[in-house]
Amino acid sequence: MIKNSLIVRKIIKYSKLYLILKSIGILLCILSPSFPGTMLVGTCNAESISSADLTELSIRDLMEIEITTGSKKSQKLANTAAAAFVITQDDIRRSGVTSIAEALRMVPGLQVARIDANKWAISSRGFNGRYANKLLVLMDGRSVYTPLFSGVFWDIQDTPLEDIDRIEVIRGPGAALWGANAVNGVINIITKSAHDTKGGLVSAGAGKEERGFGTFRYGDSIDEKASYRFFGKYFDRNESKLASGHNAADDWDIYTLGFRTDWNPTAMDSVMFQGNHYRADESQFFSFQSLTSPYSFPVNEETKTDGVNFLYKWNRLFSDKSDMTLQLYYDRARIHQTVLSETRDTYDFDFQHRFSPWEKHELIWGLGYRITSDNTKSSYMISFYPKSRTDDLLSTFVQDDITIVEDKLRLTLGAKFEYNDYSGFEFQPNIRALWTPNKQNSIWASFSRSVRTPSRAEHDARLNIFVIPPDYPPNISGFPMVLSNIPNDDYKSEILYAYEIGYRKQISESIATDITAFYNEYNDLRSYTIDYASIFLELSPFPPHLVVPAAMTNDINGHTYGIEVSAEWNPVLWWKIKPAYSFLHMNLSGSPDGSDSGTFDTAVPRHQFSLRSSMDLPMDMEFDLWLRSVDDLPVVNIDGYCTMDARLGWKPNKNIELSLVGQNIFDNQHPEFKEEVLNLDRTEVERTFYFKVTWRF
Amino acid sequence: MAHHIIKYILRIILLAIVFLSIPISYIYASESLTMESKVKAAFIYNFAKFVDWPLAVSNDTQSQPFIIGVIGYNPLIEDLMSIEGKTIKGRKLIVRQLSNIREMNNCQVVYISASEKDNLTGILNAAKSNNILTVSDMGNFVENGGIIGFVKVENKIRFDINLKTAGESHLKIRSDLLALARRIIN
Numbered sequence: 001m002i003k004n005s006l007i008v009r010k011i012i013k014y015s016k017l018y019l020i021l022k023s024i025g026i027l028l029c030i031l032s033p034s035f036p037g038t039m040l041v042g043t044c045n046a047e048s049i050s051s052a053d054l055t056e057l058s059i060r061d062l063m064e065i066e067i068t069t070g071s072k073k074s075q076k077l078a079n080t081a082a083a084a085f086v087i088t089q090d091d092i093r094r095s096g097v098t099s100i101a102e103a104l105r106m107v108p109g110l111q112v113a114r115i116d117a118n119k120w121a122i123s124s125r126g127f128n129g130r131y132a133n134k135l136l137v138l139m140d141g142r143s144v145y146t147p148l149f150s151g152v153f154w155d156i157q158d159t160p161l162e163d164i165d166r167i168e169v170i171r172g173p174g175a176a177l178w179g180a181n182a183v184n185g186v187i188n189i190i191t192k193s194a195h196d197t198k199g200g201l202v203s204a205g206a207g208k209e210e211r212g213f214g215t216f217r218y219g220d221s222i223d224e225k226a227s228y229r230f231f232g233k234y235f236d237r238n239e240s241k242l243a244s245g246h247n248a249a250d251d252w253d254i255y256t257l258g259f260r261t262d263w264n265p266t267a268m269d270s271v272m273f274q275g276n277h278y279r280a281d282e283s284q285f286f287s288f289q290s291l292t293s294p295y296s297f298p299v300n301e302e303t304k305t306d307g308v309n310f311l312y313k314w315n316r317l318f319s320d321k322s323d324m325t326l327q328l329y330y331d332r333a334r335i336h337q338t339v340l341s342e343t344r345d346t347y348d349f350d351f352q353h354r355f356s357p358w359e360k361h362e363l364i365w366g367l368g369y370r371i372t373s374d375n376t377k378s379s380y381m382i383s384f385y386p387k388s389r390t391d392d393l394l395s396t397f398v399q400d401d402i403t404i405v406e407d408k409l410r411l412t413l414g415a416k417f418e419y420n421d422y423s424g425f426e427f428q429p430n431i432r433a434l435w436t437p438n439k440q441n442s443i444w445a446s447f448s449r450s451v452r453t454p455s456r457a458e459h460d461a462r463l464n465i466f467v468i469p470p471d472y473p474p475n476i477s478g479f480p481m482v483l484s485n486i487p488n489d490d491y492k493s494e495i496l497y498a499y500e501i502g503y504r505k506q507i508s509e510s511i512a513t514d515i516t517a518f519y520n521e522y523n524d525l526r527s528y529t530i531d532y533a534s535i536f537l538e539l540s541p542f543p544p545h546l547v548v549p550a551a552m553t554n555d556i557n558g559h560t561y562g563i564e565v566s567a568e569w570n571p572v573l574w575w576k577i578k579p580a581y582s583f584l585h586m587n588l589s590g591s592p593d594g595s596d597s598g599t600f601d602t603a604v605p606r607h608q609f610s611l612r613s614s615m616d617l618p619m620d621m622e623f624d625l626w627l628r629s630v631d632d633l634p635v636v637n638i639d640g641y642c643t644m645d646a647r648l649g650w651k652p653n654k655n656i657e658l659s660l661v662g663q664n665i666f667d668n669q670h671p672e673f674k675e676e677v678l679n680l681d682r683t684e685v686e687r688t689f690y691f692k693v694t695w696r697f
Numbered sequence: 698m699a700h701h702i703i704k705y706i707l708r709i710i711l712l713a714i715v716f717l718s719i720p721i722s723y724i725y726a727s728e729s730l731t732m733e734s735k736v737k738a739a740f741i742y743n744f745a746k747f748v749d750w751p752l753a754v755s756n757d758t759q760s761q762p763f764i765i766g767v768i769g770y771n772p773l774i775e776d777l778m779s780i781e782g783k784t785i786k787g788r789k790l791i792v793r794q795l796s797n798i799r800e801m802n803n804c805q806v807v808y809i810s811a812s813e814k815d816n817l818t819g820i821l822n823a824a825k826s827n828n829i830l831t832v833s834d835m836g837n838f839v840e841n842g843g844i845i846g847f848v849k850v851e852n853k854i855r856f857d858i859n860l861k862t863a864g865e866s867h868l869k870i871r872s873d874l875l876a877l878a879r880r881i882i883n
Contacts (some may be wrong), residue, residue: 062854
């Protein structure tokens, strides 16, 4: 009758233990004066409970159980021929993180380092930096990768963390589907449908680094087919510390306002419309360069950023094998700082169609068109030629998913064709195979070619990096001497050939593992070539000065390889353990003419380890620990570190959640990274704690 | 040179994974049961507690088992079977896969798979005359004369009740259960 009695018996054993603990919890709750009416389901993890346990619940409690995702998503994940990792809402909530950037530390194969209180360096499989340019990031399908410098400004990628449904991370090239710049990975931040966020939510808290934060959200249904929500979020974060122990003057605050509506006019159509607005004030401290005395002086300034965006998406289902999606968005982002101000408007159109033209083939094809236009305001340190520019990006892709053996072997062939104004036509093909001998095992392998197209800065920017005063060694002339990056019209795309294999295994009902190995071969990577032979005298701006020209060129080649492992183990129903380990080796070499081998690109740890533990305790308490260990970054002189976050959560009743979080509790402070362009002071991440209350109504 | 060594190592890893995975995979062949049918099974078990069958029927059969039947193929049966042996109204629970309408006679509750939509009228008529509580998740079940119909609303399970059919089947549904129904048809 029951096929696998051993496993069933084990589950029943654990569920009994769970029920005993739960009964103790119930008893204590009844004894306490504030006994709430219904509190059974609370923290229980429905996914891992057997039907026998569920019969112990009342109908009212059964009605509260969410029945979708968990299994469906892991199903989907096991069926992907790529190194995919999903951060769920529960992972975010229980980790105690206060930003999307910090949540990404869970993902094996990603390098996440905090530069200062308001800046992060995040990359996938190496090449990390504030302007890490090989990782594409999308929020509900809207690209937040800035084409100006390439890279992502993580500070302004904010939304109430409670409204995030999940963050899907794919390491390795995703270019065949997502396009250029998805070279080493794609991060897709997906927010909840308005159908799933009905009711109110207020959360607020404060702590040592978090001077104060608050979120408000309210959602409701308009009729049976349409729902909406609107939200506001604000936080104010304290400055971090310099190595000397002095304050780093990098405190910041940001508010975000937004709404989302979801409408299902028919059973086959779903329409989503959303909008966001944010405004941030961030302090930073850096050395401004000038041609007159004192030539270099410290500036402490407020960086002001703000933006607004709207996104519309329409999905029509034709059958379970066929659908179509149309997406339009508009995004305006402004940044205002002493060295550079920029206003950027992006209009984007995307269309996708999935259908099955022949048996065993599932074809997806799509068209994309993007117009992005900027307007910059220069300073002596950074200027753009031309000052403002409008670029078009036209792309089309096609992908065929072929079932070779039903439920066992699948082959995916895909390619993206793209035309951009910097490097012209780009071709990015890939081939993937997935073999699932049974439900417990899946093995995949892939080969892809992908490109990182030139950024506006590489192509058009003049950067006056630093000024050596007259008669100051090594400058023996009587003029100030400037090291300058001269725009390079010939800057080309960087090219990657990637080989990947992966294996996922459900070892038992309570243990699942995922291992990926990759080998990446890069050509034409960015290099900085300083041409000492061509020093020239420049008369403007006044006073006359010598220029040592440098240019960004494509003279670095190299390869990287690595292994990423993650696992999930539920020793008992109320305890989850999630270890992750990454190994990364980078080997880059410049051309024989002595160009710099891009030191900052290799500022990544060789070994990284993370261990998360989540316990559901009696009395609806939760206890979480997160241990992280990161290897040295020798090229920027940063030592490895090992630290831990801890969270204690309590749901005194169905509507209220209290939590106390400690972060980086192993040491007073430690550095994690060094900014690579503006030469900002190196700041350190401090031990901190905060308290938070969440009220749902 | 280094490239070749690494490619070679990757190849060995791939081969090792392929060979290691084959024997292990035979050990765990259990099918994972989905959450949705687990929850529905628990609902059905709970419904029985809030429904009173006609006195004549229940008195006669106090020593008999309480039988839940499933018509048509549905994965839910596995979840119902895992709770076999529990008691409902002092009677031992038994779950049966039914292959035709005649086998419904001894059942107190019958779950009708969506696959039986075409035979619904016949099944419901037989159920009515045997005082059977009918449950299903097929569309428009209660509108077509079923007693309790599951509906999924935003990833959670809700249910509708047809009080008229319940009355005609001489089943009394307690107000506690009615209060939780999404919709009641009179």
